[in-house]
Amino acid sequence: MTTVIVALGGSLLRPEIEERHTWLEGLVSVIRDRASMNDKIGIVVGGGAPAREGIELARPMISDESHLDKIGIAATRLNATIVREALSDAGVPVSGTIPKSIDEAVLLLEKRQVVVMGGTNPGHTTDAVAIRFAVSSGATKCIIATNVPKVFDEDPKHNPNAQAHDFLTHDQLLEIIGVSEHSRAGVSQIVDPVGAKEAAENGLTLNILDGRIIDLIKEAIVDGDFQGTEVRKG
Ligand code: UTP
Numbered sequence: 001m002t003t004v005i006v007a008l009g010g011s012l013l014r015p016e017i018e019e020r021h022t023w024l025e026g027l028v029s030v031i032r033d034r035a036s037m038n039d040k041i042g043i044v045v046g047g048g049a050p051a052r053e054g055i056e057l058a059r060p061m062i063s064d065e066s067h068l069d070k071i072g073i074a075a076t077r078l079n080a081t082i083v084r085e086a087l088s089d090a091g092v093p094v095s096g097t098i099p100k101s102i103d104e105a106v107l108l109l110e111k112r113q114v115v116v117m118g119g120t121n122p123g124h125t126t127d128a129v130a131i132r133f134a135v136s137s138g139a140t141k142c143i144i145a146t147n148v149p150k151v152f153d154e155d156p157k158h159n160p161n162a163q164a165h166d167f168l169t170h171d172q173l174l175e176i177i178g179v180s181e182h183s184r185a186g187v188s189q190i191v192d193p194v195g196a197k198e199a200a201e202n203g204l205t206l207n208i209l210d211g212r213i214i215d216l217i218k219e220a221i222v223d224g225d226f227q228g229t230e231v232r233k234g
Contacts, residue, residue: 001038001039002140002223003039003041003042003109004040004041004042004134004139004140004141004143004220005041005042005043005130005131005133005139005143006042006043006130006217006221007046007126007144008027008046008083008145009046009048009144009147009211010045010049010050010079010126011048011049011146012046012048012145012146012147013045013048013082014048014049023212023214024082024083024086026214027083027217028086028087028092029090030214031043031092031114032087032091033218035093035113035114038113039221040113041113041115042105042114042130042134042137042139043114043115043116043117044080044116045079045082045117045126046076046079046118046125046126046127047075047076047078047079047118047119047126047186050078050079051071051076052186054071054072054075055068055185058071059185065122065184066122066185067122068184069119069122069185070122071185072119072125072185073121075118076118076126077117077118077119078118079118080098084098084116087116093112094112094114094115094116095109095111095112095115095116098117098118099115100117101120102120102136103136105117105133105136105137106137109137117129117133124182124192124195125194126192127191127195127196128192128194128195128198130144131195131196131198131199131206132198134204135199135202141204141205141206141207141220142199142204142205142206142207143206143217143220144206144208144209145209145211145216145217146209146211147210147212148190149164150164150166150228151164151165151168151176151208152164152176153165153176166229166230167230167231167232168230169231169232169234170196170203170233170234172231173191173196173200173206173231174193174196174197177189177191177196178193179193181194182194196231205230205231205233206230206232207228207229207230207231208228208229208230208231209226209229210228
């Protein structure tokens with residue numbers, strides 16, 4: 001029995017992504033298979049488009065970033081509800097509620113095979129939630145499913161010659177991220193710096209991959225020939 005936590009970037013549920021129903025069906029099928037093999041899986045869903053839209057709408061009227069974070073958290077829970085309901089209807093043994101804290105999530109994962117959640121508190125993103133959930137539940141690793149194939153040393157949109165990495169130490173990842181704090185509500189980075197720091201402190205292995213390709217998530221869960229960037233202890 002393996003325990004794995006998966007952070008699903010909210011962009012993966014965006015309406016712009018073609019074939020999003022096929023993607024969601026593929027996700028449900030992978031989770032159903034793994035649950036039937038007795039794996040325990042925690043899924044932490046990001047806010048994506050509704051988070052960004054809500055934060056942008058309210059920003060001119062709200063100066064406190066933590067109040068804007070709350071809008072983002074509400075969006076993550078909306079997306080988590082979509083994923084939870086899809087799993088539940090497919091007969092996957094998923095917890096009946098969306099936990100609001102790590103402690104609650106850990107307790108639910110003891111009772112259920114699968115737990116789906118969104119954000120917890122202001123001050124970080126769902127990457128950090130997934131990393132804390134992984135550390136607290138004794139998971140073997142945390143999968144960060146995002147919309148880029150690997151971690152690059154620079155943003156490939158700005159530098160087409162940016163170098164992609166298959167393996168990084170935690171320190172190398174922190175160096176690439178560059179900052180160590182949650183800067184603004186709704187601002188996205190390859191991995192949330194708050195989470196990356198906690199992964200480093202706890203020696204937690206991260207698998208960062210392109211979640212648009214469901215097979216990559218599957219391979220990372222079953223520990224196959226996974227494509228993406230593995231971050232591990234130096
Ligand atoms: P996301 O986890 O979706 O962050 O939370 P992101 O990295 O911006 O988006 P993706 O995953 O790449 O799509 C959206 C926003 O919600 C707030 C933050 O403002 C975050 O930027 N949030 C989320 C929190 O404050 N706390 C949480 O636990 C989760």
